Amino acid sequence: MRNHVHFIGGGQMSEAIIRALLKNRVFNSNNITVTDLNKEREQHLTETYQVVTDQKEEDVLTQANLIVIGVRPQDDLKTVCQTIYEHASDQATIVSIVAGVTIAQFEAWLDSDRAIARVIPNTLTDTGRGYSGVALNAYANQADLDPFLNGFGKVTHIDEALIDAFTGYGVAGPNYIYYFIESLVDAGVLAGLPRDMAWEVALENMVGAVEMLNESGKHPRQLLDINNSPAGVGMNGLHQLNASDFAAGLQRSVLKAVERTTELSNQEGD
Numbered sequence: 001m002r003n004h005v006h007f008i009g010g011g012q013m014s015e016a017i018i019r020a021l022l023k024n025r026v027f028n029s030n031n032i033t034v035t036d037l038n039k040e041r042e043q044h045l046t047e048t049y050q051v052v053t054d055q056k057e058e059d060v061l062t063q064a065n066l067i068v069i070g071v072r073p074q075d076d077l078k079t080v081c082q083t084i085y086e087h088a089s090d091q092a093t094i095v096s097i098v099a100g101v102t103i104a105q106f107e108a109w110l111d112s113d114r115a116i117a118r119v120i121p122n123t124l125t126d127t128g129r130g131y132s133g134v135a136l137n138a139y140a141n142q143a144d145l146d147p148f149l150n151g152f153g154k155v156t157h158i159d160e161a162l163i164d165a166f167t168g169y170g171v172a173g174p175n176y177i178y179y180f181i182e183s184l185v186d187a188g189v190l191a192g193l194p195r196d197m198a199w200e201v202a203l204e205n206m207v208g209a210v211e212m213l214n215e216s217g218k219h220p221r222q223l224l225d226i227n228n229s230p231a232g233v234g235m236n237g238l239h240q241l242n243a244s245d246f247a248a249g250l251q252r253s254v255l256k257a258v259e260r261t262t263e264l265s266n267q268e269g270d
């Protein structure tokens with residue numbers, strides 16, 4: 001069986017994975033096939049990445065060794081699984097990137113002892129950074145899958161019981177950072193800095209602070225101590241942050257994202 005990945009659903013996440021797989025030369029475009037109910041998406045993917053979208057789904061399913069389910073939890077997953085059940089090779093590994101939906105649900109819908117990987121994919125695929133969280137069923141082989149998974153970022157294999165938490169915290173994680181940076185830049189503008197200057201300084205500080213944490217191995221609180229002179233600027237600023245809902249608001253946001261992930265396992269067909 002040749003190295004061939006087929007995507008069912010060619011939306012934003014599948015596209016981000018495809019772009020990285022091609023950039024990192026894990027697949028050639030003629031070894032990637034995609035079917036999407038939306039023909040404009042198929043056309044876009046073929047025009048942009050030269051992946052194959054004009055074959056019959058039954059045919060590509062028999063040929064693929066990896067089949068990625070890239071539709072939303074609310075889409076008709078049972079029908080997607082029925083099509084896979086009828087046409088896919090027994091040797092193919094099914095890779096679900098669907099948030100919330102469990103391996104047990106897929107095992108029931110696919111009704112066979114086949115390899116299934118539940119992947120919550122990294123969303124920073126263009127950067128070479130970011131983690132995908134992966135849980136495998138008893139028939140899936142990590143060595144077979146890792147070259148594909150590493151093709152769009154770092155990979156951490158975790159117990160399936162942790163995947164919803166990993167989704168809300170880790171995979172939705174860039175959201176919190178984007179929001180923080182946006183809010184911080186607005187603060188710079190509020191204080192009178194030109195927006196482009198505020199933007200450059202915020203990004204540089206963000207990258208530099210992460211490097212400081214990595215290089216020093218210090219806890220953030222230790223670095224905060226060094227940054228704050230007695231009765232000084234930093235400590236006065238931090239006092240306001242301490243008195244705000246910042247930490248609890250952020251933590252509630254992550255917990256809500258985790259809760260929504262779990263809810264999505266029961267949203268099929270909504």
Ligand SMILES: NC(=O)C1=CN([C@@H]2O[C@H](COP(=O)(O)OP(=O)(O)OC[C@H]3O[C@@H](n4cnc5c(N)ncnc54)[C@H](O)[C@@H]3O)[C@@H](O)[C@H]2O)C=CC1
Nearest residue numbers: 009010011012013036037038070071072073075097098099
């Ligand atoms: N966007 C993200 O950052 C992330 C998304 N995911 C998961 O990836 C999956 C897709 O999400 P997005 O790409 O954001 O959504 P999207 O809405 O951009 O893509 C879904 C695509 O599936 C197609 N589709 C629906 N039913 C289909 C069917 N039966 N056969 C073929 N195509 C079908 C739709 O036309 C659409 O193009 C979801 O399950 C989501 O939980 C996981 C992690 C991050």
Ligand SMILES: O=C(O)[C@@H]1CCC=N1
Nearest residue numbers: 099123167168171172
């Ligand atoms: O918003 C979503 O549903 C997906 C899953 C985690 C991040 N993006």
